[in-house]
Amino acid sequence: MTIQFDEIGQTIAIGALFSISICLLLRHFTDMQEIFKQLNSIKLPPLFVTAVLLAFLYSIGILAQRISKNTVANRRPNLDWLMPNYFLPYDSQMRGTSLDTFLQRCSPLERQTMESLYTKLLTRSPQNDDEKNNIFFFCKNKVYSDTRYYSELKGIENKLFFTTSLSFISWVSIMFYLYFIAYYWVRRKINKDIAKVQIREKYKHEFYFIAILGILLIAGCISYRSLQDSFNLRIFGYYTANAMG
DSSP states (O other), rough: OHHHHHHHHHHHHHHHHHHHHHHHHTTTTTTTHHHHHHHHOOOOOOHHHHHHHHHHHHHHHHHHHHHHHHHHHHGGGGGGGGGGGGSOHHHHHHHHHHHHHHHHOOHHHHHHHHHHHHHHHOOSSOHHHHHHHHHHHHHHHHTTTHHHHHHHHHHHHHHHHHHHHHHHHHHHHHHHHHHHHHHOOOOOOOOHHHHHHHHHHHHHHHHHHHHHHHHHHHHHHHHHHHHHHHHHHHHHHHHHHTTTO
């Protein structure tokens, strides 16, 4: 039950971050502020407003998490700008690194167990990330079928979804904010009729929000690497523990 509440809270937080990013980005280009004023003038029970808002943010959060996870997991080199590899490494790369780390730290008996698995799945020891990926998913399927480990691993996986979404939304939002600020600056230079308002004054709130997004991006990436490595090592460790009986 605790994991379920954690997951709901994480999803609502992602929905809130995504919604705030969109609203703040569009406030200079739409009548959004007027719409909010009109909505605020409507007298509704606070409990009803809170329930509707949480349901809305939860729905947006689910959508944002799915898009983030699929985009990051299915990245291609030509689309790496969507989420640079130095922020969030490729999943296959992380799994290969974790497997190498596990083999360096494990006992001789555990190493023997993994080598036996290599023999079953591959004709040779895994040399690249794709082969190591196959090893990982075989171990994961075996471990996930054991009810002793499922809840713990599912909880870590939910946190991975959260950190992935947090990092992805922060990075994409930063790119869009900087693009629109640069667009305004160029347009102001070309069109002499535009009032000469200082960029730092017009986009003061955006600059503050970009700084916050930068902090969230760094925190999300650090958490992602730590959680992903911990998750992968647990998969390999629990598999070998079960295989050794």
